[in-house]
Amino acid sequence: MMEKTRIKLVTILCLVMVVMVVSSGCSITIESVPGFTTTSGSTLAATTTPSPVNTTWSVPSQTPGADFTNWADAVEKIRPSVISVETSTGSGSGWIIDSKGLIITNEHVVAGASDVGVVLADGRYFDVIEIYADEVSDIAVLIVEASDLPVAAIGKSSELRVGQPVAAVGNALGLGISMKGGWVSQLNVSTVVSGKALYGLIETDAAMNPGNSGGPLISLAGEVVGITNAKLVDITIEGVGYAISIDSILPVIERLITQGSITYPVLGIWGMLTVNPSLDNYYNLGIDYGVLIQGVTAGTGAEAAGLRVNDVILSVDGTSTLTVEELVWFIRSKDVGQTIEISYYRSGQEYKAMVTLS
Numbered sequence: 001m002m003e004k005t006r007i008k009l010v011t012i013l014c015l016v017m018v019v020m021v022v023s024s025g026c027s028i029t030i031e032s033v034p035g036f037t038t039t040s041g042s043t044l045a046a047t048t049t050p051s052p053v054n055t056t057w058s059v060p061s062q063t064p065g066a067d068f069t070n071w072a073d074a075v076e077k078i079r080p081s082v083i084s085v086e087t088s089t090g091s092g093s094g095w096i097i098d099s100k101g102l103i104i105t106n107e108h109v110v111a112g113a114s115d116v117g118v119v120l121a122d123g124r125y126f127d128v129i130e131i132y133a134d135e136v137s138d139i140a141v142l143i144v145e146a147s148d149l150p151v152a153a154i155g156k157s158s159e160l161r162v163g164q165p166v167a168a169v170g171n172a173l174g175l176g177i178s179m180k181g182g183w184v185s186q187l188n189v190s191t192v193v194s195g196k197a198l199y200g201l202i203e204t205d206a207a208m209n210p211g212n213s214g215g216p217l218i219s220l221a222g223e224v225v226g227i228t229n230a231k232l233v234d235i236t237i238e239g240v241g242y243a244i245s246i247d248s249i250l251p252v253i254e255r256l257i258t259q260g261s262i263t264y265p266v267l268g269i270w271g272m273l274t275v276n277p278s279l280d281n282y283y284n285l286g287i288d289y290g291v292l293i294q295g296v297t298a299g300t301g302a303e304a305a306g307l308r309v310n311d312v313i314l315s316v317d318g319t320s321t322l323t324v325e326e327l328v329w330f331i332r333s334k335d336v337g338q339t340i341e342i343s344y345y346r347s348g349q350e351y352k353a354m355v356t357l358s
Helices: 017-021 071-081 245-259 275-282 325-332
Strands: 081-085 089-096 101-103 116-119 124-135 140-144 165-170 178-191 196-204 217-218 223-228 241-245 312-316 338-347 349-356
Touching: 071 089, 071 165, 071 178, 071 217, 071 349, 081 101, 089 165, 101 165, 116 140, 124 245, 140 245, 165 196, 165 223, 178 241, 196 325, 223 275, 312 325
Parallel strands: none
Antiparallel strands: 081 089, 081 116, 089 101, 101 140, 116 124, 124 140, 165 178, 165 217, 178 196, 196 241, 217 223, 223 241, 312 338, 338 349
């Protein structure tokens, strides 16, 4: 029997905008309460905030290579770095991002598990000794005591195009590493699953099954361009699966490894709605695009900057944010304490405000 795994779940401050609009409440279950750990023979017990894994670690270079002429070569390139995740609650997939024992998977693969281990493509087994997980982005970094592990090559999801071939490689149905091919159906997709808002997703018709979660979505160059999230697949829908884009998630992975925890910034507004002509007519806004503010939280940067109910946000730092998803994603990319410039519409005029994120 594998040893009990010591799990460190990072301290997460859920983004207020997601809480109030997109997910209608940050549902944190007992399996993933931030700041708790599971130890051998015990129930959940409070711990201190986890220390960083490696404060000097940096994201591996994203230098896309040439496509292979067939999928066999692409799979052969990635397969040594794809692993099976075996837990006390089920199985999943993952991939090696650092030869010194750092492995990436989905947070929901390991949530609530007391025993976690990984099986490499060559059959070697390792106990997972620590887990740093971010429930908001559904990403976890698994730590094993190993060295000289085969590392996956990382591509750029920003270079993907609709119609491009991709493949999901992972431990489908817990039966071992396999590959399922498909196409990029849509890019920059946003969706909500179990009260959790995810952004920057890649939609694909590559078959995804339970056990694929956490494994890589690869390009024909045999490089990771996304992280499969089979949890998003509905059994009533065929040919629709999603992966978290690698470009959007690498900063999260880096912060988990170098800081040991992630704190998301808060703008201080809630009840947001994406404005369209119907919403404009209903509220008599005078504008049919942007993000409508329905509430401002006292004591936040938004209140201090003078933002009000029924203001319509148009851009942040000069970048257009015309949907709730775009605005939330942009704010998530910022740091706590950072000051941003918000352009907004009010009563027929456009204004600018400097807002400090709390």
